[in-house]
Amino acid sequence: MKNGVSIAGMSEIMHEIKGDTAEGIFSYAAWSEWSGGETLAANVAPAVIGTVKSSRGFGWRVALGDKAAVSDVCQSDWVFLPEELALAGLGSCALLTMVKGASTRGSSLEHLCFKVKAVCHRQPEDKVVTALTDFDYRVEFEADAAGENQMFQEILTKLSNHSPNHRTIAEANTVSLCQPVKAEIAEMAPVSAADSQTEIRVDVHWEYGFQLHAAYADGLRRLKIDQPKQAGGIDKGANPQEILLASLVACLTRTLVAHAEQANILLDGVRVDASGHVDMRGMLGIAPEVPSKLQNISLNFSLDSHADQSALHDLIYRAAESSPILRLLVEKQRIALHLYRGETFITEFISEG
Amino acid sequence: MATNKQHVGLSADGNMPESGAQKSWMDQLNRKRVPGPRTPYHHKLDARTGCSTRAVHSGTYHDPVSGAVGTPVFQSTTFLFQDKTYDAFFEGVTRDVPIYTRYGNPSQWSVQEKVAALEGAESAVVFSSGMAAIATTVYALTNRGGHIVTSYDVYGGTYNLVREDLHQSDREVSFVDPTDLSAIEAAIQQNTQMFLFEGLSNPLLKGLPVKSICELARKHNILVVIDNTFLSPVASRPLEFGADIVIHSATKYLNGHSDMTAGVASGSRKFLDRIWAQMLRLGGQLDPNSCFLLERGLKTLALRMRAHSENATAIASALDSHPKITRVYHPSLPGYEQTELLDICKGNYGGVVSFEIEGGDPAALAFMEKLELAQVATSLGGVESLVSMPFNTSHSSLTERQRQQVGIRPGLIRFSAGVEDQNDLLNDILNALEQI
Ligand SMILES: Cc1ncc(COP(=O)(O)O)c(C=O)c1O
Numbered sequence: 001m002k003n004g005v006s007i008a009g010m011s012e013i014m015h016e017i018k019g020d021t022a023e024g025i026f027s028y029a030a031w032s033e034w035s036g037g038e039t040l041a042a043n044v045a046p047a048v049i050g051t052v053k054s055s056r057g058f059g060w061r062v063a064l065g066d067k068a069a070v071s072d073v074c075q076s077d078w079v080f081l082p083e084e085l086a087l088a089g090l091g092s093c094a095l096l097t098m099v100k101g102a103s104t105r106g107s108s109l110e111h112l113c114f115k116v117k118a119v120c121h122r123q124p125e126d127k128v129v130t131a132l133t134d135f136d137y138r139v140e141f142e143a144d145a146a147g148e149n150q151m152f153q154e155i156l157t158k159l160s161n162h163s164p165n166h167r168t169i170a171e172a173n174t175v176s177l178c179q180p181v182k183a184e185i186a187e188m189a190p191v192s193a194a195d196s197q198t199e200i201r202v203d204v205h206w207e208y209g210f211q212l213h214a215a216y217a218d219g220l221r222r223l224k225i226d227q228p229k230q231a232g233g234i235d236k237g238a239n240p241q242e243i244l245l246a247s248l249v250a251c252l253t254r255t256l257v258a259h260a261e262q263a264n265i266l267l268d269g270v271r272v273d274a275s276g277h278v279d280m281r282g283m284l285g286i287a288p289e290v291p292s293k294l295q296n297i298s299l300n301f302s303l304d305s306h307a308d309q310s311a312l313h314d315l316i317y318r319a320a321e322s323s324p325i326l327r328l329l330v331e332k333q334r335i336a337l338h339l340y341r342g343e344t345f346i347t348e349f350i351s352e353g
Numbered sequence: 354m355a356t357n358k359q360h361v362g363l364s365a366d367g368n369m370p371e372s373g374a375q376k377s378w379m380d381q382l383n384r385k386r387v388p389g390p391r392t393p394y395h396h397k398l399d400a401r402t403g404c405s406t407r408a409v410h411s412g413t414y415h416d417p418v419s420g421a422v423g424t425p426v427f428q429s430t431t432f433l434f435q436d437k438t439y440d441a442f443f444e445g446v447t448r449d450v451p452i453y454t455r456y457g458n459p460s461q462w463s464v465q466e467k468v469a470a471l472e473g474a475e476s477a478v479v480f481s482s483g484m485a486a487i488a489t490t491v492y493a494l495t496n497r498g499g500h501i502v503t504s505y506d507v508y509g510g511t512y513n514l515v516r517e518d519l520h521q522s523d524r525e526v527s528f529v530d531p532t533d534l535s536a537i538e539a540a541i542q543q544n545t546q547m548f549l550f551e552g553l554s555n556p557l558l559k560g561l562p563v564k565s566i567c568e569l570a571r572k573h574n575i576l577v578v579i580d581n582t583f584l585s586p587v588a589s590r591p592l593e594f595g596a597d598i599v600i601h602s603a604t605k606y607l608n609g610h611s612d613m614t615a616g617v618a619s620g621s622r623k624f625l626d627r628i629w630a631q632m633l634r635l636g637g638q639l640d641p642n643s644c645f646l647l648e649r650g651l652k653t654l655a656l657r658m659r660a661h662s663e664n665a666t667a668i669a670s671a672l673d674s675h676p677k678i679t680r681v682y683h684p685s686l687p688g689y690e691q692t693e694l695l696d697i698c699k700g701n702y703g704g705v706v707s708f709e710i711e712g713g714d715p716a717a718l719a720f721m722e723k724l725e726l727a728q729v730a731t732s733l734g735g736v737e738s739l740v741s742m743p744f745n746t747s748h749s750s751l752t753e754r755q756r757q758q759v760g761i762r763p764g765l766i767r768f769s770a771g772v773e774d775q776n777d778l779l780n781d782i783l784n785a786l787e788q789i
Contacts, residue, residue, distance in 0.1 A: 002372065006445030011370035011382035016623065046498075046544050053574040055544045057498030057523060104382060106373040151374060158378055228496065229627075235496055285380035 002103040004209030009232050010100060014284045016050070021281065023050035026231065028241040028294075029275040032249035034257060035268065035304075038064055039079055042250040044242045045273070047228055054228040058238040060085065062250040064257055066127045070218045078221045082251035082325050083120055083132055083200055085223070088214035089244035091116035091204035092225040093165035094137060095212055096240065097283070101155035107147030112206035113140045121195040121324070128258065129324045131191045132200070135169070135335040142342055153347050156339050160351040162285065164278045165240050167293035169333040171353040175326060179300040181313045185320055188327045211236050241294055245274045251325035252299065259318050265311055269304035297329060370444045386622040388475040390449045390457060395466050404471060404587055405655035412466030412648070414459055426645045427460040448629055455633060460641035464648040465617070468607065471586040471654070472599050474619035478629050479644060483582065483602025484510045485637030486616030490598055491519070491549065493631035494576055494624060499546040500525040502537060506554050506759040508580065508602075509747045515549070531566075532559050532691055538569055547576045552591060553583040553694065556707045556743045556767040557760050558682045560694025567595030576624075582606070582734070587658040588701040589694075597624055605734025606703065608650035609657050612735075613643050657736065657772055661704030664738075664770035664778055669706045671779055677716075677786050679764070682707040704770040705733055707743075713763035716789055717742055720766065723785035726777060733769030738778060740768050 001007075017024035027048040034040035043059035061079045063069065069079035091114040102109055115138040121131040141152060160166060174186040203215045204225070210233040212225040225240060227233025238246065249272040260267045275298055282292030301316050320326055332353035339346040370384040391397065396413040398406065414424040432438075432451040441450040448457060465477040480486040491514070495501060503515055505528045515526045529536040531550045548570055552561050563579065570577045578598040579591040585606040591599050601607050603615035616637075618628050632638060639647070669683035684694055684702045694702075710717040721729045727738040731746045741747075743761050751759070770778060 001445050002443060007370040007372045007382065007443070008384050008445035010379055011384040012386045012623075012626075014379050014382060015385040048574050051574055052576065053544075053546050055496040055499035055546055057496075100379060104372050104376050104379050106376075146374065148374075154377070162378075230496075285378040 002106065003099055003109050004211075005099060005103040006232060007103060010104070013232070014286065017280055017284065018286050021279075024280040024284075025050065025277050026241075026280055027275065027277040028239070028245055029273065030242055030245035030249050031271060031273040032062070032246070032253045034064070034253050034270045040064060040250060040253045040270075042085070042246040044238045044246060047239075047242070049228055049230040052230050054230045056228065056238065056242065058242070060223070060246065062254070064254050066122075066129070068216070068218070068221065070220045072220055080221070080223070082247045082254060083118075083129060084202060084216060085243050085247035085250065086132065086325055086328060087116045087118060087200060087202045088204060088223050088225065089240045089247060090135065090165050090169065091137065091202060092212050092214060092243065093240035094159055094163045095204050095206055096210055096227070097159040097163040097166075098139070098155055099206060099210070101158055102143065102147060102152070105147070105151055105155070107151060108144040109147070109206065110142035110144070111140070114138070114204040115140070115201065116204060117199055117201040119197050120200040121191055121197055123192070124194060124196050130195055130322070131324050132328050133333065135333055136338070137335065138338045138340065140340045140342065149341060149346050152339060152341070156337055156347070157349075160335070160337060162283050162292045164283055164292050164294060165244050166335065166351070167291065168244070169328055170335060170351055171291070171293060172332050173293070173297060173329050175329055176296070176298040177301070177316065177320060178298050179302070180309075181301075181316055183317065185326065185330055188321065188330055209234065213237075241276065241278060244294065245276060248323075248325045248329065249274045251323045252301075252319055255319040255323045256301075256303070256315060259315055259322070263311070263315065265305060265307045265315060267303060267305045271302040273300040274298070294329075368449070369440060369446060372444060384444070384446065386626070388469070388622060389466070390462050390476075391466050392459065392462065395459070395462055397466070398470060400473075407470040408467070408654045409652050411470035412463040414463045424460065424463045424645065424648055426641050427458050428641050429458070430454045448626060454641065455636060455638050458641050458644070460644035461639060464644045464651065467648060467651050468586075468601070468617050469619050471651075472619045473590050473592050474599070474621070474625075476622040476625035477617055477619035478625055478632055479603070479639040479647065480616035480618070480632065480637045481639050481643075482614045482637070483600070483604055483616035484514070485635070486600050486602075486618045487511055487580065488514055489632045489635055489637055490578060490600060490618050490628050491515070491547065492522070492635070493628045494578070494598070495524055495546045497523045498544055500527065500542050500544045501547045501549055502527050502529060502540045502545060503549040504528055504531040504554070504759075505751065505755055506557070506559075506748075507549070507551055508555055508582075509750055511549070511580065513750060531561050534562060534565050534569065537566060541573055541575070545573065545575050547578055549578045549580075551580040551583065552589055553684075553703065555583060555747060556682070556705070556765065558583075558684060558702070558705060558707060560684060560689075560691030562691065562693045563589075563591050563596065563697070564594045564693060571595060583703050583705060584698065585654065585658050585703060587655050588662070588698045588703060592620060594697075597621070598628070603647055604732065606658065606661070607654065608647050609654065610650055610735055611732060611737065613646045615639050615643055615647050658701060658703065660772035661770055662701045664772070664775050665702065665704045665706040665768075667775050667779060668768060668770060668782060672706075672708050672782070675786065677711050677789070678708050679711050680709045705767060706770060707765060707767045709762055710764040710766060710789070712789070714742070714744060717764045717766050719789045720785050723788045724781055725784075726773060726781040727768065733767075735769075736772045738769060738771035738773060740766060743767055
């Protein structure tokens with residue numbers, strides 16, 4: 001065990017995937033549900049790690065509006081924003097990739113934190129989020145003497161090429177709508193320059209092994225992150241891809257409900273399902289031609305409403321086209337990375353598709 | 354006098370991940386899963402050898418110092434450390450290096466290798482009981498929020514585990530008739546992770562359609578765990594048909610002498626490593642002395658299974674037309690419905706035969722009293738014949754209605770034929786029947 005990670009376990013999974021590509025397809029899914037009220041539920045569905053299924057019992061409440069909710073009494077009262085989930089998904093994936101890289105190189109980590117920021121664009125009058133841009137990771141680490149600064153610079157470069165969620169947003173993607181409407185979304189309308197811009201941030205802290213937590217600015221809300229035990233974790237929380245997909249379904253549900261309201265369409269319920277997979281050959285560096293990112297991202301919608309079908313289909317398109325998290329996946333993003341050992345600056349660079 | 358530094362040392366030589374500053378990324382790591390654990394001194398047989406040969410020789414530890422023909426009993430809880438032991442800790446290969454007996458001991462490795470060879474598995478883990486093997490496997494291979502499909506007529510201890518404990522760790526369970534493929538398919542949910550069935554059911558000897566179940570499971574990424582206690586690897590090797598894990602209560606046929614309690618799980622190294630890691634935390638490993646007994650018992654497995662099966666088949670045939678017997682349950686009898694089992698087992702169905710005595714439970718209890726050779730006791734698989742009634746033993750935790758649902762009717766007796774002379778067993782049974 002190095003940093004709570006079984007090196008042998010990582011090595012064995014890597015060789016298994018080298019021998020059988022089917023074992024390298026890690027499929028994830030999330031779904032959201034809304035049936036009235038100010039919040040929706042975003043949940044993680046079972047994953048398939050290669051050929052083995054993993055049950056996943058994780059979920060969050062997400063706000064329809066622009067206000068997260070905090071309670072210091074009851075964690076089940078915590079309410080997140082889709083953008084907050086997305087940032088946790090990005091930071092945690094990059095951080096886990098760094099833990100794997102450092103462990104592979106035999107360095108013991110004492111501390112590792114990814115402070116993730118992005119610019120959140122909103123329509124000036126009604127606070128609707130339109131986009132997340134200008135991502136920024138401040139990476140702070142402490143390690144034993146074996147982990148020289150040069151080594152961590154290399155790991156940071158590696159992670160910018162291999163972290164699946166990082167690559168997902170750095171590159172352009174096509175997202176498929178499957179049910180009840182079929183469409184491929186490969187571009188989005190430009191964001192209006194008139195939108196207001198605010199900063200959104202989350203700090204992702206490494207605990208041990210693949211266990212992390214994302215901490216939000218209110219100082220109370222936290223989100224647990226881990227890998228499935230089939231992939232070397234201990235099931236303490238959802239994994240980074242699942243959190244990213246959960247942010248997507250939550251965001252789509254939110255935009256659907258908002259558009260329905262504007263169009264005077266009465267909705268009794270909404271369910272959105274998202275799935276995607278990572279071909280781990282890319283992440284592990286086994287096959288350079290294989291992209292290390294979420295692929296085959298596809299969406300299913302189910303609307304409970306008496307409105308006519310064409311109006312509902314139109315609603316789905318409009319929700320998809322205006323979802324800031326869908327935009328995040330479809331468009332290339334620019335991410336700045338800064339590396340600090342404790343408080344000491346080491347290096348920085350820009351990562352782009 | 355050997356010092357710490359001079360002992361030969363058994364290690365995962367040549368198969369360490371070799372992490373370090375020179376490894377730029379994960380693709381550079383060296384370790385692959387290999388069968389075992391085993392050392393160069395554990396006898397590894399060619400896979401083409403027959404099962405009697407494997408039962409005798411596979412896994413025997415050939416001690417390089419003494420030349421002992423049999424495996425020494427490594428009655429030690431702990432093993433000398435060397436540099437490689439520390440490497441094993443850092444790199445996470447502690448299953449392949451003797452460190453501490455809960456982690457692994459060459460006595461365990463011998464018997465694990467033997468069972469793995471018999472089942473056609475890469476790896477096995479021995480446990481202190483069959484239940485330890487089952488519980489550890491179920492917990493290791495499912496997650497919180499998972500769903501398991503099993504049947505009401507699994508062994509009572511297994512039934513109690515899945516009914517009383519699994520919901521407490523947020524695992525759902527569904528019960529189906531394991532011979533009804535469409536019922537199994539209908540029970541599948543999005544979160545179904547495991548089918549947990551017995552190859553030959555207790556006490557009605559219903560044969561599992563194991564090949565079709567494995568095909569169905571594959572389509573849905575569901576793991577198949579088969580409790581093969583009643584059949585033994587001599588009769589059936591479910592891994593060959595696509596099962597992922599085979600479990601035994603080694604207390605029964607594998608040890609075969611009713612003098613120790615043990616369990617074993619076997620399958621791919623991938624899954625057995627996870628079961629092993631769970632075992633480390635739950636602590637159900639088998640101690641070295643019991644490993645010795647189990648390894649010795651296993652050497653005669655093929656011989657014993659032949660005798661058990663011949664005796665049970667002869668009893669089934671003799672009782673099938675007996676006026677005081679209303680029904681006999683045995684795969685060898687005409688009209689046996691689960692024909693897939695007949696193809697698999699080729700005449701060896703283990704030693705259990707069940708039958709219903711006219712006059713119901715009171716008559717059956719009276720019959721057991723009159724037996725002189727066969728002992729009235731629970732369990733099975735030992736060299737001596739044992740007889741018991743499911744309603745007041747293995748299936749006593751089911752309600753009357755549940756017993757009816759699985760087909761356990763009044764007067765049902767489970768007879769575990771030992772390896773005694775066939776005529777003596779038949780005379781004992783026929784004499785007892787005459788007296789009721
Ligand atoms: C089919 C079957 N599985 C498992 C077990 C449990 O094994 P043990 O008693 O060794 O724990 C038994 C015991 O009777 C059994 O018959």
